[in-house]
Amino acid sequence: MPPVTHREHPVAPQLAQQTIALVDDDRNILATVSIALQAEGFATRTYADAEAALDALLADPPDLAVFDIKMPRMDGMELLARLRERSDLPVIFLTSKDAEEDEEAGFEMGADDYLAKPFSLRLLLARIRAVLRRTEARRPAAVDEQAHDTPSAGEVIRRGRLTIDPERHHVTWDDKPIALTVTEFLVLEALAERPGVIRTRNQLMQAAYPDDATVDDRTVDSHIKRMRRKFREVDPDFAGIETLYGAGYSFIDD
Template sequence: MSEKIILVDDDSNILTSVSLALKSEGWSVETYNDGEQGLIALQRNNPDIAILDIKMPKLDGMEVLKKLRISSNIPVIFLTSKDDEIDEALGLRMGADDYITKPFSQKLLVERIRAVLRRSSLKNSDVSDKVIQRNNLYLDPDRHLCKWKDLEVKLTVTEFLILNSLAFRPGLVKSRDQLIDTAYGETIYVDDRTIDSHIKRMRRKFRFFDKTFDHIETLYGVGYRYKDE
């Protein structure tokens, strides 16, 4: 069964050309030209991945993502314009899994989609595919379930992979480059700040339930590690 992709962009040329390219890869593709209709489709149809333009009528990509994250951890790739560096960082903090800057090659987009889909299946040698229990932390990759003190913490695919990698070997320092390889694969280039944004968002999620949470440690100039209790 082919993976289902929902593409939302107000540019009809992008909808046509990108959907054709994605279908040629064997994926099932649905297209929508505004955020409002796109959000309805995402909530109803539960695709394997969503590709969202940031600047759209009715609901922009940020608003769609914010509403989507209330109930869903569907992987999301943002399409951003060349001058939207602030939007890229904000999108990652809000829970996007990746972004790609316009204009982009269809080959690059296909590679990014494959990378996110690989991450969503957790088929990576640097993470555990078994349940991890670290005192108050519980991670179940098969169910994409994260709990802290028996309360569910909703993580995106990328956040789950990063935390899984850190918690798999508590105390071991992972550099940003190692975490990028874990979450994105060795063939995808992303900036170091991408990992920083994911880490900050994870900390906020855990501190929503536990204000004293401090188990994801930053070692400045080196990387991150999970500190067990």
């Protein structure tokens, strides 16, 4: 099925127009969200069919994709699982279910953020911008404005068996690659910058979701849980991320 297309509204000039792909079987939602994004200066591609969307996302990746979870034939979970086999494209989930297990499942599959229907366009725009900022922060030209006692931008971080290369968005454990989403990467980087130091959930949320006050602290727990699972796929004895109950998390440099 060909993508549903809409003419772009004239927008103010900008250095580089970012493209958002929308995947939802509800064409009214596609049209409404697409028009709103275009009015904010984004280019959009819309798909009412997940299988067609998968081929297009792999052939010509946008800057970010927004998936509905409940779709016929292939749902958003399966779409993301198949996408993650070949791409780390940032993804935000939309779903009509407002249940913690759905959010957890989305993060476990590799989503970068989650928004329950019905949602406000203002909040969706805020989440899109937040994920794009986190993605942009991983590019070589990004400037690290953290305190001077943390590694400088682009500097490879080595902590025992862990290596983090910010410029390449590359993580290894015992020289084995670990595929992390942008959000997971930023949480891990914040932990590894100062081994043994407890990072509160609020501190980790600030590292991964700067200026986004709409994220709750259970989101950090979901990212930590998923990261541990990924590390244990290459090392069943991985214990590099320690939980300090009631306080937060720390990275153990062994």
